[in-house]
Amino acid sequence: MFVIEASNSRGWQWISAICRDQQRAIEFLAAVPPELQPAQHMIEVPASDYPLFIVEDDGFEYGSAELVRRRLSQLRPCGDEDAVLLNVYIVREDFLPDHPGRDCMGHLYHWHITDDALRPPRIGRLLEELDGASRQQPSA
Numbered sequence: 001m002f003v004i005e006a007s008n009s010r011g012w013q014w015i016s017a018i019c020r021d022q023q024r025a026i027e028f029l030a031a032v033p034p035e036l037q038p039a040q041h042m043i044e045v046p047a048s049d050y051p052l053f054i055v056e057d058d059g060f061e062y063g064s065a066e067l068v069r070r071r072l073s074q075l076r077p078c079g080d081e082d083a084v085l086l087n088v089y090i091v092r093e094d095f096l097p098d099h100p101g102r103d104c105m106g107h108l109y110h111w112h113i114t115d116d117a118l119r120p121p122r123i124g125r126l127l128e129e130l131d132g133a134s135r136q137q138p139s140a
Helices: 022-030 065-074 122-135
Strands: 002-007 013-019 040-044 052-056 060-063 086-091 109-113
Touching: 002 022, 002 060, 013 022, 013 052, 022 040, 052 065, 060 065, 065 086, 065 122
Parallel strands: none
Antiparallel strands: 002 013, 002 040, 052 060, 052 086, 086 109
16 A cells, blocks of 8 residues: 655645555656645555555554554543544545645544543444444445
């Protein structure tokens, strides 16, 4: 699996694209406007099929639902109901936004994990949804 990660001079980070096929990722990267090119870089992640789970917390981690379960189990409420402790994305198919190089991650299915998300009954529903997403067949 190939991911195009990006960051800018302000320290903002985002994922510009995710592709199963390297050539498709290269073509997408070539479509990024010249002014955004320096911010982009392609990496290969150790996943061969969808769904791909991403944990965002001072960078990105890629893996299976088990990665998400492990990270959720390590979290503790911080006492600030507005604080986002981490974000979890579920990618079910290639992610190739219409605006190459820009931050379109909000289009991906995701959860903002807050203190409330760590408490029953919400954590139970979140784990059920995580299990369902991990069993889902990838799109053709």
